[in-house]
Amino acid sequence: MNPFILASGSPRRKELLKQARYSFEIQTSTIEEKIEVGLSPANVVEQLAQQKAEDVWAGNQQAVVLGADTVVVFGNAILGKPSDATEARSMLRKLSGNVHHVYTGVAICSKKGITTFSEKTEVEFYPLSEEDIEMYIRSGESFDKAGAYGIQGFGAYLIKQMIGDYFTVVGLPLAKTMRALKDVGISPKV
Template sequence: MIYLASQSPRRRQLLEQLGVPHALLLPDDADAAEALEAVRPGEAPGTYVRRVTRLKLEHAMRALAQRQRPPAPVLCADTTVALGRAILGKPRDAQDAAAMLRQLSGQTHRVITAVALHAADAVHEAASESRVRFAPLGEDDIAAYVDSGEWQGKAGAYAIQGRAAAFIAHISGSYSGIMGLPLFETARILRAAGAQ
């Protein structure tokens, strides 16, 4: 059994797909957890997502100790969308979501997901980088998607496993990584840690 320190239902679903028994280890203060995702000036997307994942893991390890729950490996992940060096995080509101979708329209962007596992006093890390090409989007497409609310809490303002799949002309890389938990890399670090 491992702890999954994530509020993402997609990550739970993907761990279940691997057949990994897990329990959730959620933050007491979701706003404080979100604050960990602040971007530093000039920070490259790959550096950013790895740093945030490590911070989330440290936060989760403190929570595990404070709650006095039985010891077990702890898994964290974070996903970011990058258009060039620009990091497109979770939109603040519907206007921000629409602006992000306009930026992605007709463009190829990167989706980077970092994974970190604390097991037996060691940290195992991996990352997945995929490329996603959006078809050109009309204002009606963007408005309908924003109205659906699916963009909420999603890096880059979209979820590949939802309605936004209709916008995606091509992907290269890890579909599960784009969803938020790259299964190949996750299975590899779980095996390396003896947790699978």
Template sequence: MMNFNRPLILASNSPRRQELLRNAGFEFKVKTKEVDESYPEDTPPEEVAKYLAAKKGDAYGNDLKDEVVITADTIVKLNDQILGKPENYEDARRMLESLSSKEHEVITGVCIKSRDKQIVFDDTTQVYFKKLSEEEIDYYITNYRPYDKAGAYGIQEWIGMVGIEKIEGSFFTVVGLPVNKVYEALLTF
């Protein structure tokens, strides 16, 4: 394991983020708080992920002693519109239909925060979906229930394997944590 000289907290219930950070060699504890994920309406879509990651980090401000906390938020942006987590089956279907045969951006914002320092950054990856059939969309939603995923899909799941033609950028950003940037930021933190 990487020997990071301070206790590390990952503020995320996402098993995907936990696995990525663990696979990068870091020891950490998972500690989460409920944070309202609203943002000002006039926030440019490309700034939302950073805004929310920082907002999540701010929730830990007074609790930190020697620890460093990592918070993150991932959004899917299609034509300047943000696709959040689907509310139900119909919402997931609508999102996947809108992504079918189109290019979109996945932006993951990250906040690394200690008692006296904070770094906020993001990473963007272009994702290209093939034309998805109704059967493929129905199969995916029924079997993978992507209700906890921005844009109603997980790139590491079946739909990513059969539906994504290519990406430009980091696969890990789409999964939910740009591990290379987090690693570099922690080394210099």
């Protein structure tokens, strides 16, 4: 069986793959992410996931390499990871009481080629008071997540409802990813 490598340092993706009983190594990509102008959010996350996976696969061509990327989209704006508390506050204020979309793109590189796909989930926030926003920022969860929040953990407090795949919001559409991995010979250890 070929080695399986996760091309991501995301603790959430690592946890999801462990939860699904995969055996894998982690090698984070060191490329500078580049986004083509004018792409749809789905194409953006697929392109970024592919860049990460190809970067790691270039040095591990006997392996199956999984890359992923997640963005939050509110209106026509892509919200990435906030650079500081001020930016996190701004993002959370925008999302407060509103509906937004979370896109996660996945790329799998193997000897069989490259498979890419993305999933989209609709998320609605409760209206947030300034106290709610400050409490969430103090939790520390805002700073390494697209849109300044994570649905798992304390961030569940923010979410009124969701339409779509919960795991897409966490950072890896698990069921679809598992099926794609099966197609390239990677199975859970059960």
